[in-house]
Amino acid sequence: MAIIYNEQEKTYTIQTKNTTYQMAVNKLGVLLHTYYGRKIENDNLSYTAYGDMWPYTPKNEEIKGDEVWARIDHIPQEISCFGCGDYRESAINIRHADGTMGLQPIFVSAEIKSGKYSLEGLPAFYGDEGETLVVTLKDRVYDVYLHLYYGVLPEYDLITRSLVIENKTNEKIHIEKALSLNLDFNYGNFDLVSFEGRWAQERRFQKAPVLHGKTQVFSTRGASGHIMNPSCMLANKNATETTGDVYAFAFVYSGSFLISASRNIQDNTRLVIGINPENFDFTLEGGEKFQTPEVAMTFSYNGFEMASQSLHKAIRNNLCRGKYKNARRPVLINNWEGTYFDFNADKLVSMAKDASELGVELFVMDDGWFGKRDDDFSGLGDWFVNEKKLGCTLGELVKRINDTGLKFGIWFEPEAINEDSELYRAHPDYAFKMPNRQPTLARHQLILDMSRKEVRDNTYDQICKILDSANITYVKWDYNRNITDLYSCEVPAEKQGEIYHRYVLGLYELLERITSRYPDILFESCSGGGGRFDCGMHYYMPQAWTSDDTDPIERLKIQHGTSFIYPVSTMGAHVSASPNHQTGRITPLKTRGNVAYFGTYGLELDVNKMTDEEKTEIKRQIKEFKDHYELIQRGEYSRLISPYETDSLYCVWQVASADKSEALVCAVKHRTEASTHPEFVRLRGLDETKYYKVNDDKIYKGATLMYNGLMLAESWGDYESQLYYIEEVK
Numbered sequence: 001m002a003i004i005y006n007e008q009e010k011t012y013t014i015q016t017k018n019t020t021y022q023m024a025v026n027k028l029g030v031l032l033h034t035y036y037g038r039k040i041e042n043d044n045l046s047y048t049a050y051g052d053m054w055p056y057t058p059k060n061e062e063i064k065g066d067e068v069w070a071r072i073d074h075i076p077q078e079i080s081c082f083g084c085g086d087y088r089e090s091a092i093n094i095r096h097a098d099g100t101m102g103l104q105p106i107f108v109s110a111e112i113k114s115g116k117y118s119l120e121g122l123p124a125f126y127g128d129e130g131e132t133l134v135v136t137l138k139d140r141v142y143d144v145y146l147h148l149y150y151g152v153l154p155e156y157d158l159i160t161r162s163l164v165i166e167n168k169t170n171e172k173i174h175i176e177k178a179l180s181l182n183l184d185f186n187y188g189n190f191d192l193v194s195f196e197g198r199w200a201q202e203r204r205f206q207k208a209p210v211l212h213g214k215t216q217v218f219s220t221r222g223a224s225g226h227i228m229n230p231s232c233m234l235a236n237k238n239a240t241e242t243t244g245d246v247y248a249f250a251f252v253y254s255g256s257f258l259i260s261a262s263r264n265i266q267d268n269t270r271l272v273i274g275i276n277p278e279n280f281d282f283t284l285e286g287g288e289k290f291q292t293p294e295v296a297m298t299f300s301y302n303g304f305e306m307a308s309q310s311l312h313k314a315i316r317n318n319l320c321r322g323k324y325k326n327a328r329r330p331v332l333i334n335n336w337e338g339t340y341f342d343f344n345a346d347k348l349v350s351m352a353k354d355a356s357e358l359g360v361e362l363f364v365m366d367d368g369w370f371g372k373r374d375d376d377f378s379g380l381g382d383w384f385v386n387e388k389k390l391g392c393t394l395g396e397l398v399k400r401i402n403d404t405g406l407k408f409g410i411w412f413e414p415e416a417i418n419e420d421s422e423l424y425r426a427h428p429d430y431a432f433k434m435p436n437r438q439p440t441l442a443r444h445q446l447i448l449d450m451s452r453k454e455v456r457d458n459t460y461d462q463i464c465k466i467l468d469s470a471n472i473t474y475v476k477w478d479y480n481r482n483i484t485d486l487y488s489c490e491v492p493a494e495k496q497g498e499i500y501h502r503y504v505l506g507l508y509e510l511l512e513r514i515t516s517r518y519p520d521i522l523f524e525s526c527s528g529g530g531g532r533f534d535c536g537m538h539y540y541m542p543q544a545w546t547s548d549d550t551d552p553i554e555r556l557k558i559q560h561g562t563s564f565i566y567p568v569s570t571m572g573a574h575v576s577a578s579p580n581h582q583t584g585r586i587t588p589l590k591t592r593g594n595v596a597y598f599g600t601y602g603l604e605l606d607v608n609k610m611t612d613e614e615k616t617e618i619k620r621q622i623k624e625f626k627d628h629y630e631l632i633q634r635g636e637y638s639r640l641i642s643p644y645e646t647d648s649l650y651c652v653w654q655v656a657s658a659d660k661s662e663a664l665v666c667a668v669k670h671r672t673e674a675s676t677h678p679e680f681v682r683l684r685g686l687d688e689t690k691y692y693k694v695n696d697d698k699i700y701k702g703a704t705l706m707y708n709g710l711m712l713a714e715s716w717g718d719y720e721s722q723l724y725y726i727e728e729v730k
């Protein structure tokens with residue numbers, strides 16, 4: 001049993017393999033948050049839920065004395081609502097029909113169920129092996145209910161939280177804020193680790209102290225975005241990769257979000273996560289419910305690595321779905337950086353022929369094959385083949401590619417539309433536009449109003465027609481701008497505040513329809529590179545293009561930052577040409593390969609232009625990648641030396657098998673200096689007592705490699721890298 005109810009103490013305790021989460025109902029029926037941290041068996045931890053007896057602090061009206069547990073602004077709570085004395089950042093704000101604001105939720109009942117809950121119309125972690133706790137609370141006055149959902153996957157130390165707001169009054173209420181989680185800590189010395197970026201620079205590690213006031217990351221863009229990722233970690237000041245307390249959070253949502261941490265009165269900390277209240281105003285008629293997306297969280301007492309590894313396993317096994325979640329995915333070549341818009345069928349087939357000789361298994365035709373699309377000014381929305389450009393039908397092209405031995409994949413940007421397109425000329429109302437304003441273009445395009453079923457149906461029909469017309473086994477689903485001009489033409493004025501969220505719900509509905517209709521297709525999500533890299537999208541697509549920046553040295557920071565939350569198996573990574581198209585940097589082909597190994601590994605260049613020597617190297621890489629595929633994709637991932645580390649010339653990553661029988665270590669030199677000395681890197685995840693052979697050569701004891709370290713080979717020149725295969729000697 002992962003969830004335990006103690007009737008006498010009125011505590012609900014969630015136990016995972018290594019952690020404990022506890023809540024308790026106090027004398028007033030307030031649901032206290034009493035603990036989240038390292039495992040504690042069989043104890044009531046509610047002594048920590050106290051408030052100071054300061055003057056001016058609101059307390060519940062029924063309490064006549066100075067009981068500390070009634071100080072609502074001080075005590076840690078499972079759900080904090082605006083309006084009744086808690087001045088900290090709240091999770092919920094309701095405007096009632098009479099114009100009053102606020103909720104005072106009081107415990108009504110709780111239910112423990114086997115299996116992890118699922119959410120209708122929203123992505124969520126799943127698992128029959130898990131458990132669910134549903135706690136129902138009701139406002140003291142109004143018939144407004146909150147149902148708090150806690151899902152538990154004990155093996156991965158994963159707890160999820162989502163909630164439902166239910167309006168049982170006969171009148172309409174407005175939800176002005178519906179965050180999924182508030183998590184209270186009764187101390188306040190945390191850093192907030194988050195992942196910031198921009199186009200081609202996604203998810204770089206950043207750390208900021210949680211101060212009095214607020215430390216926030218957020219998106220107001222209608223999508224999770226390049227700029228900040230919907231995930232974070234709360235870490236002890238001195239936490240390292242392997243020491244210290246670290247809480248990690250991933251929001252399972254692809255729209256605008258808010259993550260806000262604040263150090264409060266009494267020096268306690270509150271973290272809130274949910275849909276960004278900016279541009280959000282949801283009307284609930286009497287009898288209606290609102291479901292928030294879920295937040296997944298884990299706790300580690302062994303630093304960042306343990307938190308990352310728990311999330312990696314849970315995302316890989318209990319969030320990603322479909323045939324390819326665990327099956328080996330084909331090594332692909334994508335023509336984007338090889339040709340951009342300038343291609344026809346003959347060019348693609350010639351690339352496929354060369355690629356097939358190297359061991360590539362799938363050819364992906366990127367942007368430019370449809371409508372009128374020779375640049376990015378026109379064509380989006382017209383998902384029919386430009387046969388004139390290709391020189392043949394799609395079926396003929398796919399057959400020719402298949403004849404080279406490669407499977408075929410295709411690019412779509414289904415949520416976008418160019419004004420210069422047949423679809424726009426026929427249905428200008430399909431795009432988001434405000435009645436009295438010129439719409440704002442980005443990359444010369446607008447966004448389709450996916451909150452409307454008619455628009456989704458049109459996109460669905462067009463995509464299915466293409467996918468049914470040929471032997472297509474892979475789809476890249478792109479999304480290259482964020483929403484502006486948010487206005488849905490069929491919705492009354494007072495419901496326009498629902499559209500941001502309804503867009504995301506519409507997108508999820510469309511993705512569910514398409515991915516379930518084509519279970520054999522591998523779907524890869526993309527958004528101008530990694531602009532919508534989140535757990536919401538991973539529910540539908542097991543991998544996502546990590547960044548449009550394919551420079552392997554830049555990728556060190558991008559993939560390193562991404563790895564704090566997301567597993568290697570989700571990170572699209574390709575070998576591209578040198579000099580690199582985004583930076584002009586020249587790097588060894590081997591290094592480009594080694595970095596792409598710590599992702600899905602593929603190619604993104606004009607293979608026809610490669611020298612014989614380069615082709616031989618790619619052939620070797622593809623074989624090496626396939627040989628280590630299982631280890632790379634399913635191994636325990638460790639960040640041994642960070643690319644931000646100024647004392648080292650190297651960034652070093654490792655994957656080790658769960659049974660500690662093998663590991664792969666990749667060391668990439670990102671800075672070149674003269675007069676260097678050998679560097680040592682301490683490996684992790686090996687068995688102290690076992691012996692290991694390094695690159696089929698020298699033998700070391702596991703303890704030696706972990707506590708004294710592996711000596712990195714010295715290298716000459718810029719951006720060299722080494723790969724070490726560590727194998728147990730049996």
Ligand code: GLA
Pocket residue numbers: 336366367411478480526527528529530545547548
């Ligand atoms: C985005 C993607 C690229 C490519 C282009 C095509 O930028 O991230 O990989 O597909 O669009 O326009």
